[in-house]
Structures are given as C-alpha cells and as structure tokens.
Amino acid sequence: xxxxxxxxxxxxxxxxxxxxxxxxxxxxxxxxxxxxxxxxxxxxxxxxxxxxxxxxxxxxxxxxxxxxxxxxxxxxxxxxxxxxxxxxxxxxxxxxxxxxxxxxxxxxxxxxxxxxxxxxxxxxxxxxxxxxxxxxxxxxxxxxxxxxxxxxxxxxxxxxxxxxxxxxxxxxxxxxxxxxxxxxxxxxxxxxxxxxxxxxxxxxxxxxxxxxxxxxxxxxxxxxxxxxxxxxxxxxxxxxxxxxxxxxxxxxxxxxxxxxxxxxxxxxxxxxxxxxxxxxxxxxxxxxxxxxxxxxxxxxxxxxxxxxxxxxxxxxxxxxxxxxxxxxxxxxxxxxxxxxxxxxxxxxxxxxxxxxxxxxxxxxxxxxxxxxxxxxxxxxxxxxxxxxxxxxxxxxxxxxxxxxxxxxxxxxxxxxxxxxxxxxxxxxxxxxxxxxxxxxxxxxxxxxxxxxxxxxxxxxxxxxxxxxxxxxxxxxxxxxxxxxxxxxxxxxxxxxxxxxxxxxxxxxxxxxxxxxxxxxxxxxxxxxxxx
Numbered sequence: 302x303x304x305x306x307x308x309x310x311x312x313x314x315x316x317x318x319x320x321x322x323x324x325x326x327x328x329x330x331x332x333x334x335x336x337x338x339x340x341x342x343x344x345x346x347x348x349x350x351x352x353x354x355x356x357x358x359x360x361x362x363x364x365x366x367x368x369x370x371x372x373x374x375x376x377x378x379x380x381x382x383x384x385x386x387x388x389x390x391x392x393x394x395x396x397x398x399x400x401x402x403x404x405x406x407x408x409x410x411x412x413x414x415x416x417x418x419x420x421x422x423x424x425x426x427x428x429x430x431x432x433x434x435x436x437x438x439x440x441x442x443x444x445x446x447x448x449x450x451x452x453x454x455x456x457x458x459x460x461x462x463x464x465x466x467x468x469x470x471x472x473x474x475x476x477x478x479x480x481x482x483x484x485x486x487x488x489x490x491x492x493x494x495x496x497x498x499x500x501x502x503x504x505x506x507x508x509x510x511x512x513x514x515x516x517x518x519x520x521x522x523x524x525x526x527x528x529x530x531x532x533x534x535x536x537x538x539x540x541x542x543x544x545x546x547x548x549x550x551x552x553x554x555x556x557x558x559x560x561x562x563x564x565x566x567x568x569x570x571x572x573x574x575x576x577x578x579x580x581x582x583x584x585x586x587x588x589x590x591x592x593x594x595x596x597x598x599x600x601x602x603x604x605x606x607x608x609x610x611x612x613x614x615x616x617x618x619x620x621x622x623x624x625x626x627x628x629x630x631x632x633x634x635x636x637x638x639x640x641x642x643x644x645x646x647x648x649x650x651x652x653x654x655x656x657x658x659x660x661x662x663x664x665x666x667x668x669x670x671x672x673x674x675x676x677x678x679x680x681x682x683x684x685x686x687x688x689x690x691x692x693x694x695x696x697x698x699x700x701x702x703x704x705x706x707x708x709x710x711x712x713x714x715x716x717x718x719x720x721x722x723x724x725x726x727x728x729x730x731x732x733x734x735x736x737x738x739x740x741x742x743x744x745x746x747x748x749x750x751x752x753x754x755x756x757x758x759x760x761x762x763x764x765x766x767x768x769x770x771x772x773x774x775x776x777x778x779x780x781x782x783x784x785x786x787x788x789x790x791x792x793x794x795x796x797x798x799x800x801x802x803x804x805x806x807x808x809x810x811x812x813x814x815x816x817x818x819x820x821x822x823x824x825x826x827x828x829x830x831x832x
Contacts, residue, residue, distance in 0.1 A: 314426075329498070351400070356402070359397065363396055364451055376396055376631075377638075393429065424468060430455065433477075436606070439476070442601045454702065475492045486522045495527075507534050508528065510524050511563055515737060527593060537558075588676040617661045618667055624655055626692055636673075637657055637659070648660065648661075685730055690731045691712055698736060702735030711787070713789075732745070779819045782823075
C-alpha cells in the first residue's frame with residue numbers, strides 16, 4: 302500500500318477507514334470470507350473475528366441495559382439458530398453471541414432488526430454501547446431517571462455520520478447519583494445526575510467527567526463540568542466527541558484514547574476546546590458550570606447495589622439473577638423473559654456485573670419470582686459481593702487473552718461460597734480479566750486479577766495473573782504480586798481469612814487495606830513463599 306504523503310503520522314487502520322465505512326454482508330456471505338480491510342470495518346457493525354479460525358462474535362447493542370421480553374426471545378432464538386445456544390452479557394451491558402459463521406450474518410442481523418435491535422456500533426472506533434445504572438428507572442437514591450438519556454444519546458449519536466470515524470472507541474455511561482453505579486470515572490465520558498438549588502428552585506442537570514479508562518495504562522476521569530442543564534447534555538456529549546475526533550492520536554493506537562488527550566492537554570484546555578466546538582455549532586453554553594457546585598438530594602450509601610431486593614420509588618421491587626461468567630443459555634433467557642412478563646414490567650435489565658434483573662415486581666410476588674429463578678439454577682442473593690465474580694471470556698473466545706479466566710472464576714467461586722465467608726460476602730467484589738485491555742476492570746475491584754505469562758524455573762512461561770487489591774474508580778488497586786494461576790486460590794483464601802479475622806467495623810475490603818496498609822496485608826499472606 303502506498304501511503305499518502307501528507308506528512309501526518311497515521312496508522313494503517315486510518316488508511317483503511319479512508320476508503321469507506323460500509324460493508325456488504327450479503328456479498329461476504331456469498332464469497333465465504335472477509336478481506337483484511339473488511340474484517341476491520343466489520344467491527345463498526347459489531348462483528349469481531351474470534352480466537353477460533355472462521356468463527357465470529359457479534360455484539361448486540363443494549364443502550365442502558367434494557368431489553369423488552371420480545372427482544373430477549375429473538376436473541377435467544379437467534380443464538381439457537383445461528384450459534385450454539387449461549388448468550389454472553391458484557392460489563393457494558395451488551396449481549397454477545399459467539400461461534401457465528403460468515404454465511405449467517407445477514408439473516409442474523411435482519412432478525413434482530415425485526416424487534417428493533419442492532420449490532421451497529423457495537424465495536425469499532427465509534428461511540429460504544431452506552432451504559433447506565435442498572436436501577437436507573439426506580440432507584441430510591443436517584444436524582445432523576447437517567448435511562449431515557451442514555452437511550453436517546455445512543456440513538457442520536459449513532460445518526461451522526463461525522464462521528465463514525467474516531468481515533469478509537471469512545472465510552473460513555475450515565476449514573477443516577479453520586480454512588481456512581483455506572484462507573485463514570487473509568488469512562489471516556491462519565492455523566493452523573495445531579496441536583497442543585499438555584500434561587501430557591503430545584504434544578505436537575507449533569508456532572509461531566511472525561512478522560513477515564515483502563516487498558517495498559519489506567520486513568521481516572523477528571524471533572525469537566527460541574528453542572529450541565531439537562532437540555533444541553535447531548536450537545537456537550539457531541540462536543541467532547543469532536544474534541545476527541547480532532548485531537549486524538551491516529552498513529553499509535555495504544556495512545557489513541559481520549560484519556561491520553563485529557564492527560565496531555567489538561568482538563569482546562571480540553572474544556573476550552575469543548576466550549577469552542579459548542580459555540581462553532583451555534584449551541585448554547587449558558588448554564589454550563591465548572592466551578593464547585595453545592596449539590597442537594599438525599600444521602601447515598603457507598604455501595605447501594607449490594608442491597609437485596611431493592612425497593613424502587615414506585616414501591617415495586619427488583620429481583621436479580623446472578624449469571625455465572627455472564628453466560629446464559631437461550632432456554633433460560635426465554636424462561637426469565639416469561640417470569641418478567643408474568644411478574645415484572647415486561648423487560649429484562651443487564652448490568653456491569655454481567656447479571657440480569659427483573660424490575661417492577663410486586664412485594665407479594667418476590668418469593669414466587671425467586672423460586673422460579675432458583676429452579677433455573679441461578680442465585681438471587683449476593684449481588685455486587687465476593688460471590689458475584691466478574692470475568693471476561695478469556696482464552697475461551699478472545700484472541701487477545703493470555704489466561705483462561707473461567708478456570709480461575711470456578712476456583713475462586715468455590716472458595717467464596719464457603720459458609721465461613723457469609724459474614725463478609727457483601728464487603729467487596731472480585732474482577733478477573735484475561736489481558737491488559739481490562740474488559741473486566743480489575744483495577745477498580747477490591748480484589749482484581751489481570752492475565753499474564755509467568756516465567757517459571759522449570760516450566761518456562763506459564764499462565765498467571767497480576768493481583769491487585771483495594772481498588773476503586775478513583776484510587777486503583779495496589780499490586781500484591783504476579784502469581785501462577787494454580788497458586789492464586791490459596792492466596793485469596795489467606796486474604797479473606799485475614800479480612801474475616803480483623804474486620805471489626807463492617808468495612809469493605811478496600812477500606813480494610815487502606816486502614817492496615819499494603820505492607821501489613823502482604824506480610825500476612827504466603828505469597829513470598831509461593832513466588
């Protein structure tokens with residue numbers, strides 16, 4: 302390929318994108334293969350090549366994590382017809398099917414469209430599926446319901462063809478209160494519902510933070526605007542995307558994320574650019590604030606999602622099904638849809654723990670719903686605790702993974718389910734990711750693992766993990782060490798036993814580690830002997 306001599310350093314992917322973002326899946330199905338260029342552009346349509354040759358993954362966009370039961374049934378049927386009957390739930394609330402063959406992709410996409418679903422912009426250098434609080438609609442701590450805003454933002458941004466070619470992915474989430482259940486500080490753009498008192502009148506709006514992200518180097522998002530009026534939120538989202546589009550690195554994809562732009566420019570310069578884009582497009586900047594604002598509203602607990610069977614502002618209850626490894630069989634998805642139709646609000650909700658929820662359950666029906674879910678083999682207690690482990694797909698499907706995350710999931714779940722840990726089962730959570738891309742964000746967990754290869758004296762390079770402890774969104778985990786996979790279960794048991802013995806104040810694992818210090822915790826583990 303002859304590169305253009307325009308004296309701007311650009312990656313090969315950028316030159317491929319220059320030649321068009323459209324793809325014909327009927328033609329690809331006819332010829333039975335994809336070119337290198339088609340495989341890249343296919344990501345814009347939610348289709349990735351899998352670890353297994355000839356197989357593909359398709360990501361179904363679920364804005365804010367809400368699907369109606371008719372949509373859930375179509376996804377279930379499609380997984381039986383075109384895949385192998387399993388549906389994966391992602392940490393960004395999307396749905397994925399694996400082991401798809403090229404020949405079926407056109408029919409698969411058309412079937413999704415019959416119920417208003419799409420894989421468009423599921424992947425690629427675009428705005429990715431927009432996430433939201435899993436309890437956004439009725440949470441008793443919410444400032445207001447952010448789910449319609451997340452859904453509208455996904456719908457409207459997808460229409461903006463001039464945002465189809467960003468330097469890399471642009472991730473957004475909406476949180477309904479300061480508990481930040483949608484993890485705003487690890488997003489490119491985290492949007493948090495806030496309320497202030499303006500001349501004696503309650504006014505709702507959003508706080509915007511930008512520049513967060515995981516990957517090889519993690520960043521915590523910085524405050525861009527302390528208050529954005531609700532009517533201006535979409536304009537600001539677009540202006541931030543334009544900042545990214547025009548200033549992101551298009552040569553080195555490792556440094557092409559918005560987080561790097563924000564880190565390099567500083568938040569003040571980024572704000573200046575965003576305001577300038579708003580003015581260029583004739584959008585109002587009136588009411589946008591970036592100095593400190595005194596917010597009002599009810600007090601919010603640190604981790605509201607640990608509450609069992611949360612009661613909403615409508616008096617109705619949410620009942621959850623914990624989905625091991627975020628993978629559910631089509632028959633069980635159909636069954637949950639039926640339960641939601643009978644007892645809930647005719648919708649299912651995904652969340653960033655890869656689980657499913659049924660909202661709108663009358664209190665008198667809680668036990669009936671739970672019993673029905675238990676009959677399917679799913680637990681309904683322990684959400685967001687040490688038994689609600691999140692793991693990426695690892696080497697089962699992903700070509701980038703270096704560790705079999707699901708084996709570690711099984712080993713750690715077995716430990717955490719020991720009855721002695723009942724007392725601390727809500728005091729922290731565990732995330733496992735198979736590579737530095739951090740699809741399961743291990744740095745923000747109380748206990749986090751990142752897959753890697755460990756050099757062993759006799760065996761050579763073996764599977765292992767970097768282990769971090771005491772993390773959250775705004776203060777990432779501290780490193781304990783790098784360990785072989787086979788040694789990690791005993792280290793985790795030591796850590797939980799230590800926490801169980803010394804946890805006097807019902808603190809979280811992160812708070813315990815902050816109080817006692819990393820050196821103290823490490824001194825109590827057997828990791829030095831293991832290493």
